[in-house]
Amino acid sequence: MAGNFWQSSHQQQWILDKQDLIRDRQYDLTGLTEDEYQKILSFFSGIIQVLGEQLKLRQQVIATATVYFKRFYAKNSLKCIDPLLLAPTCVFLASKVEEFGVISNSRLITTCQNVIKSKFSYAYGQQEFPYRTNHILECEFYLLENLDCCLIVYQPYRPLLVFIQDIGQDDQLLTYAWKIVNDSLRTDVSLLYAPFQIAIACLNIACVMLGKENILKSWFAELNTDMDKIQEIVRTVINLYEMWKSYDEKKEIQALLMKMPKPKPAPQR
Template sequence: MFHGSTHRKHWILPNLNEVDKNRLKCIENYGEKLSKPGSDFLSIMEHKVICKHYEKILFNLCMQFQPSLPYSVLFTTFVYFKRIYLKTSVMEHRPRDMISVCLYMACKVEEYNISVDKFIMIYPEADRSRMTDIILKNEMGLMKLLNYHLIVHSPKRALEGFFIDIKTRFQNAENVDEFREISNQFLNAILFCDVVLLYAPSQIALAALYAASKELVRNYILHTLAPGEQGRSLFAKVEDIIKLVNNKIVCDIEHVGLIEDKLKKLPNPNSGKTKKRKMSTEDGDDEDMKRQKSSDS
């Protein structure tokens, strides 16, 4: 369950300042590896802009799958992408490569069974060989950046639980199913902000319901789910989530281009250090994933 998971223990931070402290530390670590001052390094804001840009590319990449990817794969992919840049810098591990590695790893962890050969079919034919190399070369490095904490708890499951609970215990909720579409749209929107690093999946799920009906969620929380002070505190967190989702970072294409040019000029201290994992019919790290799943359970 979530409360005993690595997700909660290691990857839910107290506030946005703590998130930015981690990012600043990654920038400082990059400078230490190069043994040079960081006047020409990317700033935290540039880091956010470039990550946001690649999150949009990642989302479009996920939409290439037919049939569509389950939301659990989508959510896990984005959480991986956000987590790794609390442990390393975009200057050290380039996001244009890591989005694909995160997506492939999420498919495996969420048991969306797909081989590398089939996975790379979402790319143009000219890029497939290169993407295979990138995925196999960085897969073990990704798990290390994640501290081998691979299990991610999705708010979609919590949302479905709230729908059932509202229908069962809460009065005047006959039309609650009409809120599903807006709630699901909100769950897509949270992929592009830091909410997933700050709040529990159940709190995010309540915010998704709130986006569809503020009155329903307020009454449900204060009168049924958690009456009293606990409920008021929970409702305040839901409102904070809404504010964070609405506070969007602007990714102007010209600004992104300038950051990309700056990024290309910066050296990569890990260049040539990673080793490509051998392809096999049975991926060698599957047992590690199973052990980690058992631990989180």
Template sequence: MADFLTSTHRAKWIFSAQHLMEKYKAANQRARQALEKYGATRMEVKADGSLSYPEPQIDAKDNAEKHSRAKPLKIEEEQHLREFYEFKIQDVCDAFKFPRKIQATALTYFKRFYLQWSVMEHHPKDIMLTCIYTACKAEENHVSAEELGKGIEQDHRMILNNEMISVGFDLIVYAPYRALEGFIADLEDFIQAKDEKHQVLMDLHETAKMEADKTMLTDAALLFPPGQFAVFLEMVENITETLVVEAFDF
């Protein structure tokens, strides 16, 4: 089994809050510069995965169209768009009944992608679908691009094209769910849970996983290791307190 301590996840994808903001600012600034130079920000992804901007305007300053072009998004507006499509990732994964690990992996890929790119450069709807498709492959829960595209009425060729620019973001991802399972298993052994106490434990475990789902929609996956992430969940404290009461009848 892969080891988090020696993983690319730990080495390359855990940041400080300040570092995250610097990355978001850099991507936003690059898109603004592209709008100034090209009159557009959206990058074309070709079948071989290569990228291209439109041809530069000959004299952007004197071009009358400059005054009617779209305004660049603010960093906060980009964040709102990312958050919307992260919710959509969960919706699509639920619709296809994918395991939580695929959902978590797809969300992590999506978050990593937009540390490097602005939503003005690559439409998050396209990247969302590509991240889900790539997560299915990485987690050995294969679904074809055609099947995924058909299920949500999107062109599967877009998914395959974007896959070429997403695979550079390291495929092995660690999520908090396994750490939660280990924590629950330790508690089960500690209190020797049986019958009603075992059911209480299982119910609280399910609640904790739902809290983890919510936390995966924040930057926590980019700020904390998965084990620490799991311990930080508010529900862990509630689980511990409830199980002690159940075990010792306090």
């Protein structure tokens, strides 16, 4: 992950314009509201998170898999590939790119089956995970093509650690900010902003949550960055938290999945 973010494909090709992102989603937004669309992407981001945890992956790998997932649907409709197939495919690819080691095909499929049945039965009932190794391998090639083989993803975790050191080691602040960075993966911020900007915004939210905003006011004031963008990220993450207060995923997601534009029927075993 060493290298220069400003010269990377992440910065040059994958920091997208918000208006372009909305325009590219128009097909899906003919049948779904923006709110419903975000809830569906958030649900599958949750599947990636749980799948990664069950496979004992580092958070960096899970985050990269989630960004791959977001990038694919930034350019494609939900009907192109079933998100239930793309989610484990992103995990499979990210584990190789982040040098975690290749997950065995049988372990990946078995874990998918167990996760869907035990953790997401509220969405899928007793439905079996319908995909096998050959589907994931085929999907991986399609994913690589759509990512234009831009596989190095810079995450907010590293700049967050640097900022915490600069502030003065504060484990409580780091823990809160780290969790908020994880939550930010459920939004579009990874597609729209630089990782260091996301790290600053998540630090800002963590400071407010812990009542430390006045203590660190001068630190934030001295930052040489676009504070308007930082505030945009803060608003996006706060909106996510507000949505979670009134949204019961276990009761609502099944109906949303029924409304989602469908790919071709799942292959028969």
